[in-house]
Amino acid sequence: MTALFEVPVTTIETTTGEAYPVRRVFCIGRNYAAHAREMGRDPDREPPFFFTKWAETVVPTGTTIAYPSETENFHYEAELVVAIGTAGRNIATSDAARYIFGFATGLDMTRRDLQLEAREKGRPWDTGKNVEQSSPIGLLHPIAETGDMTSGAIRLTVNDEVKQDADLTELIWPVNDVVAYVSRFYRLEPGDLIYTGTPAGVGAVVPGDVVTVSVEGISDCTITIGEPARD
Numbered sequence: 001m002t003a004l005f006e007v008p009v010t011t012i013e014t015t016t017g018e019a020y021p022v023r024r025v026f027c028i029g030r031n032y033a034a035h036a037r038e039m040g041r042d043p044d045r046e047p048p049f050f051f052t053k054w055a056e057t058v059v060p061t062g063t064t065i066a067y068p069s070e071t072e073n074f075h076y077e078a079e080l081v082v083a084i085g086t087a088g089r090n091i092a093t094s095d096a097a098r099y100i101f102g103f104a105t106g107l108d109m110t111r112r113d114l115q116l117e118a119r120e121k122g123r124p125w126d127t128g129k130n131v132e133q134s135s136p137i138g139l140l141h142p143i144a145e146t147g148d149m150t151s152g153a154i155r156l157t158v159n160d161e162v163k164q165d166a167d168l169t170e171l172i173w174p175v176n177d178v179v180a181y182v183s184r185f186y187r188l189e190p191g192d193l194i195y196t197g198t199p200a201g202v203g204a205v206v207p208g209d210v211v212t213v214s215v216e217g218i219s220d221c222t223i224t225i226g227e228p229a230r231d
Contacts, residue, residue, distance in 0.1 A: 010055045012083070012104065014140040015219070020083060020101065023191030025053040025135055026182050027079075027108055031172050031197025048173045048181055050194075051125055057135040058193070061105075061221040065133040066229035067207050071111035074205055074225075077198035078156035078164045078213040080149060081106035082175055083140055084192040091183040096176035099188060103149050105138040105213045105221040108195050112204070132229075135195070138213070138221035149175055152216030154199060158209050166199035168215070173197075 011019040028050050059065060067074060085101025108129070115128025149168060156164035168174075173181065178196055182188060205211060205225045212222040 008056070010058050012058065012137055012140045013060060014102070014142070015145065016142065020140050021191050022055040022058050022193060023189055024186075025055060025058065025193045025195065026050050026186075027053060027129065027195040028173065028178055028197045031178070032166060032170050032199045033172060048178060050182060051129055053130045053135055057130065057132060059133050059136050059223075061136060061138045061219070061223070063133065063136060064224040064226040065109070065136065066226050068111060068131050068134075069228060070127070071113055073111070073113040075110045075112040075202050076156060076158065076163070076205055076211050077108040077110060077202050078154055079106045079108055079195040079198050080104075080154060080168060080175070080215050081137055082179060082194040082196060084179070084188045084194070085143075085190050087187060087189045089183055089187040091180045091188070093176045093180040096179040097143065097148055099179060099183075100143050100175075101190065102140050102142040103146050103215075103218055104140045105215045105218060106193075106195055107134075107136040107211065107213055107221060107223065108198060109134040109136070110202075112202075135193075136221055136223045137193075139219040141218045146217055149215075149217070154215045155213070156201070157212050157214075158203070158205060160210075163203055164199050164201035170199065171196065 010022040081104045083101045086099045209225045
């Protein structure tokens, strides 16, 4: 049987020169206490929650992303991204590292007005979160290069002005806990990405802004906010 058309495969560049194909994107919500507070929520260590995005939302560092339609409040969120390298279900926290391929810097770009409207009405967040070009990502570093990424500065600038500044030690649910938790609901597969949450300091961007995420020990992710798409 011949396919009617081909569907592009999203890949991420790695520091080894190989291409990492993206299968699914999981995003952890409110995983830094200060960010939970700024979003009007209690930061107690309740079980994490997550939402998903299409693989095609992932774009590489250096991309100019179009300002999306139907929003007047487009926000940045700096994140550490975990890339899965080995399949597994019901993974133990103590064993999670061996399922990880590596780490990258990333952004969860958000139509905040649509997200908050959906939240208030008890509706899914898809139009606020699952946005075209909304998951920029930097170079992917194998875990053999980085170690477990349990600590280190995470910072975001807009036009060289610091907007978010925290440390990975502030994660309510650290990397291994997040991997273990998601694997309770889905069999994790090579190609799955987990965006681990954002620190306090989220805010809006406008066309022309240059946004850079840095995480200590791995490569930066930089994007430019472009004009709205016209096609």
